[in-house]
Amino acid sequence: MSTTGIVIVFVVSWWLFFFMALPLGVRPPEAPEPGTVPSAPERPHLWLKALAATLLATAATFGLHWAMATGWIALVPR
Structure with missing residues (x-):
């Protein structure tokens, strides 16, 4: 896999995992302040997500690269 392919796989898988993690552990505030959306999370913990x-994206990228290097997955016919 080329460097461009590795970067593309990493970026796509990063966004996929990030969007999957966004709803985890989100709680709306008990008493929302006036002018805020009631469903806005109190502490979204975006850095942790x-x-x-x-x-996860690093592990998935290296896993796919390893599977392609060993011949387990062939995206391009040889």
């Missing part, structure tokens, strides 16, 4: 997405 971005870190988790980075770790």
